[in-house]
Amino acid sequence: MNIGIIGLGLMGGSLAKAVKRYGIAKKVYGFTNSEKNKKDILELNLVDELVDLETLKKVSDVIILAIPVDAIISMFPNFLDIDENTTIIDMGSTKEYIVKNIPEKIRKNFIAAHPMTGTEKSGPKAAIDDLYEGKTVVLCDLEDNTEVHINRAYEIFQAIGMRIVVMNSSRHDIHACYMSHLPHLISFSLANTVMGHEDPKSIIALAAGGFKDMSRIAKSSPIMWSDIFKQNKKNLLDSMDLFEKHLKDARKLIEDENYDELQNWMKKANTLHEIL
Ligand SMILES: NC(=O)c1ccc[n+]([C@@H]2O[C@H](COP(=O)([O-])OP(=O)(O)OC[C@H]3O[C@@H](n4cnc5c(N)ncnc54)[C@H](O)[C@@H]3O)[C@@H](O)[C@H]2O)c1
Numbered sequence: 259m260n261i262g263i264i265g266l267g268l269m270g271g272s273l274a275k276a277v278k279r280y281g282i283a284k285k286v287y288g289f290t291n292s293e294k295n296k297k298d299i300l301e302l303n304l305v306d307e308l309v310d311l312e313t314l315k316k317v318s319d320v321i322i323l324a325i326p327v328d329a330i331i332s333m334f335p336n337f338l339d340i341d342e343n344t345t346i347i348d349m350g351s352t353k354e355y356i357v358k359n360i361p362e363k364i365r366k367n368f369i370a371a372h373p374m375t376g377t378e379k380s381g382p383k384a385a386i387d388d389l390y391e392g393k394t395v396v397l398c399d400l401e402d403n404t405e406v407h408i409n410r411a412y413e414i415f416q417a418i419g420m421r422i423v424v425m426n427s428s429r430h431d432i433h434a435c436y437m438s439h440l441p442h443l444i445s446f447s448l449a450n451t452v453m454g455h456e457d458p459k460s461i462i463a464l465a466a467g468g469f470k471d472m473s474r475i476a477k478s479s480p481i482m483w484s485d486i487f488k489q490n491k492k493n494l495l496d497s498m499d500l501f502e503k504h505l506k507d508a509r510k511l512i513e514d515e516n517y518d519e520l521q522n523w524m525k526k527a528n529t530l531h532e533i534l
């Protein structure tokens with residue numbers, strides 16, 4: 259099969275590498291809207307050919323959307339004349355709003371996917387060989403897809419070493435909120451808090467593992483994450499309420515010098531790593 263990838267940054271570029279490595283695609287085509295990235299994509303040999311969108315639509319059996327979640331929705335009108343055998347797969351980090359906006363005409367072709375893997379880096383140079391190996395991909399609302407498209411998605415994700423989990427898009431967005439979107443928001447907040455208080459020289463001299471671990475994902479793309487926060491606004495605000503409650507609980511225990519209870523509160527948090 260021929261695979262066409264729209265957006266060749268971290269996710270799209272890494273997928274291009276994976277499908278080449280496992281010999282899944284006869285040819286890998288790419289489309290990017292960024293002149294700046296074209297040179298990198300070609301130098302890194304991520305795709306066999308960079309083409310325009312109309313060509314990519316004609317030559318691809320499977321089209322992958324590896325672009326920010328609002329850009330995925332803006333792309334929909336371009337696919338209304340797609341062949342009924344062409345599969346479209348999006349890799350966006352949100353799912354419910356995307357699924358709700360898929361035009362009826364292409365609903366059965368469109369597989370809503372979210373690979374639960376990534377890094378804080380973006381752009382073609384961030385693409386890595388084994389990003390998907392041994393990781394989970396969530397496929398949502400498959401009851402609205404036809405067999406041929408579901409089978410193609412399974413074939414590709416399994417061939418690149420992924421574990422498939424099937425779920426409804428609304429449940430997906432709640433889980434993704436607590437396990438990915440809220441942590442990113444907290445990391446951005448932490449980075450801004452520390453930079454608002456500490457000068458760069460002290461940060462360079464003193465930042466150790468703890469701060470580096472907690473702030474790694476604060477380096478993530480603002481374009482990608484503002485789209486995600488926008489599309490998952492309701493869940494994110496709910497999760498922020500809960501998080502604020504936990505911060506307030508900790509604050510009260512410290513104010514009251516209730517160190518036994520503070521330790522119990524932390525012991526409970528320790529148990530997370532018995533399941534992770
Ligand atoms: N970064 C992660 O850890 C991660 C993990 C899972 C899913 N995702 C999702 O994958 C998608 C891509 O994220 P990424 O990390 O690869 O971002 P990225 O910024 O590394 O790459 C996106 C690329 O798409 C290109 N692009 C943007 N709009 C375009 C358009 N309209 N047409 C063609 N090209 C366009 C950009 O030039 C950019 O190079 C997002 O929807 C994101 O939510 C990201």
Ligand SMILES: O=C(O)C(=O)C[C@]1(C(=O)O)C=C[C@H](O)C=C1
Pocket residue numbers: 350351373374375376377378437438439475
């Ligand atoms: O490991 C990272 O750096 C990531 O941010 C990857 C990560 C996450 O774990 O939150 C980011 C966005 C997702 O859609 C899926 C995975």
